Amino acid sequence: MKIGIVGLGLIGGSLGLDLTNQGYDVMGVSRQLKTCNLAIEKKIVKDASTDFKILGQTDLIFICTPIAQILPSIEKIIKYLSRETIITDVGSVKGEIVDHATQLWQNFVGSHPMAGTANQGIEAAESHLFDHASCVITPLPQTSRDAIDKVTTIWRSLGCQVYKTTPEIHDQAVAWISHLPVMISANLINSCVNNDNEEVVKLAKKLASSGFRDTSRVGGGNVELGLMMAQYNREKILSCLKEYQENLTIIIDNIEQKKWPELETILTKTQEERPNFIL
Ligand code: NAP
Numbered sequence: 001m002k003i004g005i006v007g008l009g010l011i012g013g014s015l016g017l018d019l020t021n022q023g024y025d026v027m028g029v030s031r032q033l034k035t036c037n038l039a040i041e042k043k044i045v046k047d048a049s050t051d052f053k054i055l056g057q058t059d060l061i062f063i064c065t066p067i068a069q070i071l072p073s074i075e076k077i078i079k080y081l082s083r084e085t086i087i088t089d090v091g092s093v094k095g096e097i098v099d100h101a102t103q104l105w106q107n108f109v110g111s112h113p114m115a116g117t118a119n120q121g122i123e124a125a126e127s128h129l130f131d132h133a134s135c136v137i138t139p140l141p142q143t144s145r146d147a148i149d150k151v152t153t154i155w156r157s158l159g160c161q162v163y164k165t166t167p168e169i170h171d172q173a174v175a176w177i178s179h180l181p182v183m184i185s186a187n188l189i190n191s192c193v194n195n196d197n198e199e200v201v202k203l204a205k206k207l208a209s210s211g212f213r214d215t216s217r218v219g220g221g222n223v224e225l226g227l228m229m230a231q232y233n234r235e236k237i238l239s240c241l242k243e244y245q246e247n248l249t250i251i252i253d254n255i256e257q258k259k260w261p262e263l264e265t266i267l268t269k270t271q272e273e274r275p276n277f278i279l
Pocket of ligand 1: 006007008009010011012029030031032033035036064065066067069073090091092093112113114115116117119120121122124222225
């Protein structure tokens with residue numbers, strides 16, 4: 001099987017490394033020529049170009065560009081493909097993309113590997129990024145069984161646990177566990193920085209340790225990705241943020257009113273529930 005990757009950044013580059021290591025011929029397309037050259041040099045791909053024509057003979061293509069470029073990329077490549085070629089993407093939001101992509105190309109299956117780091121670009125690509133990660137695929141009722149099976153098999157070969165659901169359920173779930181945490185974490189960093197006592201901020205920066213590292217990681221990462229999550233999953237993230245705000249108001253009230261048993265109840269529940277999310 002000959003594989004194509006569009007967008008040779010953190011996700012696309014990491015995919016290229018693992019798939020090349022598995023023995024596939026991987027053809028890459030990226031926006032910048034220097035990225036393409038680097039991808040060849042680092043053995044992420046067999047060949048790469050800024051021209052989509054290079055994907056002409058591929059059997060399966062992963063679109064790994066920023067979310068806003070996924071549909072425009074599909075529009076540009078389809079004229080070079082045979083009808084059997086399967087296209088998948090790795091976008092963090094599925095609803096709008098899967099609907100439109102399926103209209104453009106019937107052999108399309110949406111994917112979202114739940115793997116990443118705080119870094120971006122081809123320099124951030126690493127092998128085994130997807131090992132032990134979850135990957136959600138979001139076929140529609142009309143998606144071909146063959147395309148679903150091939151995409152599932154390849155994600156499994158990369159070490160992923162594959163889950164299948166609808167784009168709608170995917171977007172709701174990731175709003176809670178991925179997109180909302182980005183906004184909360186960003187707001188945490190922002191609130192610390194905006195503290196008007198300079199001496200406190202200076203000391204806090206020195207004292208910040210593992211707790212702050214964990215809670216600030218996703219808010220201090222890829223800006224473009226955070227912005228796209230908000231733009232493309234706007235309604236779902238808004239409803240999560242509002243519910244979060246209501247729960248925060250309860251916590252503030254408990255502390256203001258010294259309702260310690262109520263606060264203890266919340267903290268006991270969160271302590272019990274966390275292991276159910278982090279397996
Ligand atoms: P990234 O590191 O910024 O990589 C994206 C790459 O796409 C860039 O390096 C850029 O390469 C290339 N690119 C941009 N516009 C392009 C275009 N029009 N045509 C071809 N290539 C283009 O971002 P990423 O973190 O890999 O994210 C890529 C996708 O993965 C996004 O859709 C995101 O939702 C999804 N995702 C990200 C994560 C995560 O944690 N980061 C996790 C799961 C899924 P050049 O160097 O050539 O400009």
